[in-house]
Amino acid sequence: MSDFDTNWLDLREPADGAARDAELLEGAVAWLEAAGDAPLAVDLGCGTGSTLRAMSPHAPHLRWRLVDNDAALLAEAGRRLAATENVETVQADLTDLDALDLSGVRLVTASALFDLASRGFVERLADRLVAERAGLYAALSYDGSVAWSEEHRLDAAVVAAFNGHQRGDKGLGAALGPDAGPALADAFAARGYAVRTAPSPWRLGADEAPLRRLFDAGMADAVAETGAIATPDLAGWRQMRMENAGRGTCRVGHLDVLALPR
Numbered sequence: 001m002s003d004f005d006t007n008w009l010d011l012r013e014p015a016d017g018a019a020r021d022a023e024l025l026e027g028a029v030a031w032l033e034a035a036g037d038a039p040l041a042v043d044l045g046c047g048t049g050s051t052l053r054a055m056s057p058h059a060p061h062l063r064w065r066l067v068d069n070d071a072a073l074l075a076e077a078g079r080r081l082a083a084t085e086n087v088e089t090v091q092a093d094l095t096d097l098d099a100l101d102l103s104g105v106r107l108v109t110a111s112a113l114f115d116l117a118s119r120g121f122v123e124r125l126a127d128r129l130v131a132e133r134a135g136l137y138a139a140l141s142y143d144g145s146v147a148w149s150e151e152h153r154l155d156a157a158v159v160a161a162f163n164g165h166q167r168g169d170k171g172l173g174a175a176l177g178p179d180a181g182p183a184l185a186d187a188f189a190a191r192g193y194a195v196r197t198a199p200s201p202w203r204l205g206a207d208e209a210p211l212r213r214l215f216d217a218g219m220a221d222a223v224a225e226t227g228a229i230a231t232p233d234l235a236g237w238r239q240m241r242m243e244n245a246g247r248g249t250c251r252v253g254h255l256d257v258l259a260l261p262r
């Protein structure tokens with residue numbers, strides 16, 4: 001069981017789909033297609049299969065291996081993808097990276113995963129991919145920036161405290177949080193890969209009010225754990241954000257990374 005439920009993942013999937021950088025997605029698809037028949041893509045931290053759904057319209061003839069440690073999310077992925085050919089689901093804890101079967105993989109994919117991971121995890125994964133001559137398409141790593149059009153005097157303090165919380169251990173060592181995108185780019189560039197990065201921010205308006213409410217409430221919960229902001233002040237910030245979720249816009253920064261062997 002993880003902290004991620006289907007309701008949260010379902011709310012974010014359309015925003016993620018709109019945010020993904022189209023050129024990096026195309027580059028990932030081109031790398032897969034250059035391999036010929038039915039190349040293998042392994043999606044790490046797959047949740048209910050969002051990455052597969054984002055990629056398969058562009059690359060329909062892949063074999064997919066979806067990996068997650070959350071049995072409930074994997075079961076939901078299996079249910080939603082029952083009609084899709086060439087998909088296997090694997091329950092595995094990525095903390096035991098050495099045990100992960102990557103033989104023959106052409107592309108490792110992940111969405112909204114690496115901000116939860118440590119630098120050591122990224123370095124070990126990069127070594128595994130080099131050994132397989134495989135590429136990496138890592139979308140939607142949070143970059144540490146959140147901006148609302150309707151401002152509150154505590155926004156900067158809340159974002160700073162949230163980013164500190166993001167660097168705590170989320171199960172894969174001290175998390176990279178907002179440093180995940182640059183850490184991925186550096187790790188693969190150091191191993192001679194061709195690395196491209198592109199911003200992939202959520203741009204959330206009134207239509208995304210339910211996602212905004214959950215995101216802002218999650219920020220407030222995380223900040224409360226840090227103790228960085230006095231409880232009444234944080235309660236005031238949370239209340240304002242809940243009331244304003246249907247007004248103005250909210251931008252949440254992410255970075256997409258595509259790293260391919262030369």
Ligand SMILES: C[S@@+](CC[C@H](N)C(=O)[O-])C[C@H]1O[C@@H](n2cnc3c(N)ncnc32)[C@H](O)[C@@H]1O
Pocket residue numbers: 002003004009016044045046047048049050051067068069070073092093094095110111112113116170171172
């Ligand atoms: C933010 S969710 C993203 C899910 C999916 N990639 C998406 O974009 O909708 C992070 C995912 O990583 C998985 N995860 C977190 N830590 C993990 C670990 N140690 N081993 C395997 N999966 C893990 C969670 O269960 C969850 O499904």
